[in-house]
Amino acid sequence: MAKTSAATPPLLRRVNAGKLLGVLSSAGVMTGTGLIEATGLTRATVHAVCNDLIGMGWVVELDPGRDDTAVGRPSRRFEFNSHAGYVLGIDVGAGKTTVLVANLRGETVAKAGRSFTGVESPTDRTEVVDEAVVEATEAAGVTDSEVIAAGVGVAAPVDRDGNILVDDEFWRRFDAGLATRLSQAHGWPVLLENDANLAVLGEHWRGEGREVGDLVVLLAGERFGSGLMDSGRLLHGSRGGAGEMVYLKLVEGVGDTAGIARTARERGAAVLTDPTTDTVLRDLAGADPVTAEMVFAAAAKGDEVASGILDEVACRTARVVATLGILFNPELVVIGGAVAEAAKSLLPGIEEQLATFTATPPRVAVSPLGDAIVSVGAVRHALNYVEQHALDLTLTPRPT
Template sequence: MPKTSAATPPLLRRVNASKLLGVLSTAGVMTGTGLIEATGLTRATVHAVCNDLIGMGWVLELDPVRDESAVGRPSRRFEFNSGAGFVLGIDVGAAKTTVVVANLRGETVAKAGRSFAAVKEPAERTDLVDEAVVDAMADAGVDDDQVIAAGVGVAAPVDRTGNILADDEFWRRFDPALTARLTKQHGWPALLENDANLAVLGEHWRGQGQGVDDLVVLLAGERFGSGLMDSGRLLHGSRGGAGEMVYLKLVEGVGDTHGIARIAREAAAEALGDPAVETVLRELSGADPVTAEQVFTAAAQGDRVAKEILEVVGQRTARVIATLGVLFNPALVVIGGAVAEASKPLLPSIEQLLATFTSTPPRVVTSSLGDTIVSVGAVRHALNYVEQNALDLTLTARRF
């Protein structure tokens, strides 16, 4: 019986096509010569595979640039067709949802959102997510058949197959049938992932974590949650629980999973409950409940009460980051979420304390992505799906 090669010509063509798409999707216009240098493939292979990708709609061939002093035929010029389809990045948070429509380079085309303030049942939350999806797509002028995939982030453990671990009351707020309902309604695959995992994908792609493969993103708003990347690879664990921080209930000086915003807000409310306490927080909050942002503002103005609150918050956050440093030994921890920008003043004390808690303290920074961190990661998650399955997808939104 004749031997069968493990790398058959069709398989080699797929591998080569993926390699070329990977280069073109992150570059501008490239010549055949440039692609040869970037991929190590032969000229014949580059041209043959590019012809395939042009026929499928993934690549555009541009008119050659003629150089009168050059000898021979001008080089062929190729460009990734970023308008060949679209992806969605959907952040389903505890308080609101944000939907981003992006082209295949990850550039935002439109954005929409909904508040969950009046939501009582998980299914109502899904209805609002769908409304935001419809609005964002309408603003972008994009139909369902032009969308290739959507990345969806929720604040619950999600395993490698996209299933929610609904063992906790907080996690049961999220509709386990969310992605199935979106797919049934719109026809495109909805790819569920944990919000902190998407945050680390977003930071690694477009944020402070670019070029850092041993990375942790600490979502630190209402609850602490972490996304973990080791050698450039997301860590899920057996049931999607890697990075979940319920263990903080056992950590001395922490005791629960409450994040920076919640701790700052509750400590400020307690201080304001005593009429004898003098603080500018009274003026900043007025008749409304005090916010974490107002605590940071008051501290910047030199308010003693606010500064004492943030000192406690900084010590507590340092302990949380130290546990991540001991367990996972990342090179960088990025504090993300709505409080990221406001948390910058905490960094010096956090870094000073870290050196006393662990012999391998990571560098700590705040995210530059703000409250888009999860939706940016959701776009990246959808693009990963596109790149991995490009040769099996049928494009309907070709823009030549």
Template sequence: MAKPPATPPTATPPMLRRVNAGKLLGVLIRTGVMTGTGLIEATGMTRATVHAVCNDLISMGWVIEHDPGRDDVSVGRPSRRFEFNSRAGFVLGIDLGAAKTTVLLTDLRGATIAKAGRSVADVTPAQRTELVHETVVEALASAGVTDGEVLAAGVGVAAPVDRDGSILVDDEFWRRFDAGLANRLTELHGWPVLLENDANLAALGEHWRGVGREVDDLVVLLAGERFGSGLMDSGRLLHGSRGGAGEMVFLKLVEGVGDTHGIARIARERGAEAVADPAVETTLRKLADDDPVTAELVFTAAADGDEVALGILQDVAGRTARVVATLGILFNPELVVLGGAVAEAATALLPDLERQLAGFTSTPPRVAVSSLGDAIVSVGAVRHALNYVEQRALDLHLSCRPE
């Protein structure tokens, strides 16, 4: 005998109050100062409900009330005016790169309050965790913010991370990234730590604050030392079943690419090979001045018209075009953004890249370079933390700060 369908829970007054609070807070988070009338129009609630819910949110610390305003033509009681309290707490965005960790401290609208960074090159996982902790302490201290005022921290790591925030550890290479960083930071500071793949965070950051705003079918290609991609479809991040969506190991199978080496690495290695060959005439030799050749020097030499450097960048553009074309064919994004520390210099590659891209696919995506520079991952980490806070706002305890 079939069981009767479960009876849905009865909508109790506390439940309705909570639903209304979440709806109203969501409106205020995305707007500025609003009157009670404006909130009524935006939410469909009655005036009494809007005022009651706003009173609740004010007492919780999420909303502040401004002095009443009076329109010159209005008659009667001045309108109450409400605003989301962006200083109700703070979040951290942490980019744990291969050579450097960067920490952004922001308010709840994502405005940067403090920034700190440290080198983490050539250290053990335990040392890296300690350096991240020290960088966090520096950022908090410079702004006079306590651990109790931090609501969450987003952390970007160069490893696959699943939807639950766990690093893929089945592969020996990725296992080295699982150093217990999240648990350790929570033990030291008390706030939740949200791990995410660095390229995924780059996509979040670009969609929020970069050239990818209002583009919901988006690929962000981190193209520095190695290629990594963050994929967004209809405004949602793609993780795959175990966090591996967007991993670029498949490039080993792509003709004309053959590995995951990024723009900076290829430019640097090709430039070093040219300088090491005494038969090659190039201004790179003089620019390097016995120091190691860098990707930046190759781009500089090309901008000055050096034929060898121009040839290197033409090859890099062709190789990158194959990478972009492959992503375009597989995921059909509207836009591919080149991001990371190499982004600004990569502008010089766009003409050659776009010309060659058209030869690889009949539906090439638009290509742009990120305006966020080397902050792209930490900005995305901030957005990741803010998403967590906004989704759980009514369950969080605030150490409120008046604006």
């Protein structure tokens, strides 16, 4: 694990190092000339600071490329050391946990998951998360000493100090000292954050929300939750409750926080209680409980009953999106989570209804990140920590 370094470079050298590291971490191989052009620094400064970064382990120098037409010494070539350390992105949901191990470019090198089925107590849930962490790091061949930080998303509000808001019974399920337990067991810092907040970070980084500063991600599976970004800045609120959607209980035509998957499933189960209802959904379910996937599949086959359910779901979701559009005026609302792919079929109905609810409807899209959206955002959250603290860290070299 990276540790805080006792010595820090002089302020100007530090500023220049941060500037060069920022350029290199988002680029490929760069020459000294390229870095001069990208940063505006002098050649002497670029080479001196790159030498510092090489010594710290953040940058590697490659062999000069051969160019028979060049005159004089070949250009020095530098590359960000994406394997200088690793980060974890951990999604702790209501039903399962997912762990990603990523290098410092955010590229996934291993993934593991565990179900919470049959796991009741918050303490036992924490143990399941730890098992998934161990499986993922072992699969990646990464030791605890090589992990710089872990981003962790939970389905509860989290304040700026990493404390979970426990005013709601559902939120209390996630308050089991998770961050302390993981940090003590493995030695790396744990950065706890709300899952929807991480989803908006992930979407802004790798999804439909790239280059969009005013962005909302609506997690829409079992429960609605939203992550809010204003001019590229994540909104938290005083206690971490910005974007929480308990207010939907007060919204006519919505009434609670049940998401798309839950609503479709419950409406589907309800229609099957009437044995006279003629629907493909009955054949798809057979003796099994109805799932949201069955409702979407039946509608895709032209089933009128299932299509009616999805029309209702689209109208209800449009009301939810409209409240976000009115309150926060985002450019884009992205529907995210495991339900996103299926929700593509709802977009025409949502957009049609949305225009009747607000004069300034946002654009609506579905996320390409699927059920990885929170863990991807957790990786981004951990990388933000690395970038912020890079010059204060001493990296652990990988054994050769």
